[in-house]
Amino acid sequence: MELTVLGTGSAMPVPERVQAGYLLDDGDRSLLVDCGSGVLGRLSGTGTGYEGVSTVLLTHHHLDHVADLMPLLKARWLAGEEHLEVIGPSGTKSLVDGLLDVYEYLDGRVDLAVREVSPARSFSAGGFEVAARETRHSMPCHAYRFSPPGSDRDPTDGPLTLSGDSEAFAGLAAFADGSDxxxxDCAFPDGTDVSNHPTPTALGEVLAGVDVETLLLSHLYPHTGGREREMEESVRTAGFDGEVRVAEDGLRVDI
Structure with missing residues (x-):
């Protein structure tokens, strides 16, 4: 499967980094994870396009992860697409209902399904098999681990993990252990007093000894600008021994 990083930014986007969004594609099926502001435009520049995304999986409900959800629904309606499924943690139905209360003219334009999931059991989303884990953030948030469609691989042993928004902690590191x-999330550089997100050193310390081939740092605030190489080195120095890269919008990774 292929991962396209659509948005590596935060609630304070910069021109080269829109808000959170990740596209998974195996050639036949596609899944959009998070849909922050700017993601719809990035998605329109892919071969999949918004016409090819009928399922959105949300990590949580902060605005920088859901702002383009109604624009996606409208774009699909105008393009003649008939379905959209939105999946996410508890409260996702209330979120979508509230948005449709505001944008009432969009209600009923497509066949809209909403499903809430929990870490208690694995589930399917857009044909991908998914396991979830609660993270440490300022609101309930899920990390997700994925196996591609048609795979007999248990998603708890899947090749891709997305952290959602979270501090670095041992439970999430264990959840990702064995990922390709x-x-x-690595929102701020070292020296920043921050909670709900990790710094590079904190992340590297937690991932020391964890079997992950490639670590991509994302959800980057403007404070990280110009310090990308320093952040990569800090993660390595703190103990992580896999490949480390600061992700960029448009990055594609074959998994």
Whole structure:
């Protein structure tokens, strides 16, 4: 499967980084994970396009992860697409209902299904098999681990993990252990007094000894600008021994 990093930014986007969004594609099926502001435009520049995304999986409900959800629904309606499924943690139905209360003219334009999931059991989303884990953030948030469609691989042993928004902690590191690719929140550089997100050193310390081939740092605030190489080195120095890269919008990774 292929991962396209659509948005590596935060609630304070910069021109080269829109808000959170990740596209999974195996050639036949596609899944959009998070849909922050700017993601719809990035998605329109892919071969999949918004016409090819009928399922959105949300990590949580902060605005920088859901702002383009109604624009996606409208774009699909105008393109003649008939379905959209939105999946996410508890409260996702209330979120979508509230948005449709505001944008009432969009209600009923497509066949809209909403499903809430929990870490208690694995589930399917857009044909991908998914396991979830609660993270440490300022609101309930899920990390997700994925196996591609048609795979007999248990999603708890899947090749891709997305952290959602979270502090670095041992439970999430264990959840990602064995991943080929881990995309992890690393919102601020070292020296920043921050909670609900990790710094590079904190992340590297937690991932020391964890079996992850490639770590992609994402959800980057403007404070990280110009310090990308320093952040990569800090993760390595703190103990993580896999490949480390600061992710960029448009990055594609074969998994």
């Amino acid at each position: 690719v881990l995309v992890h």
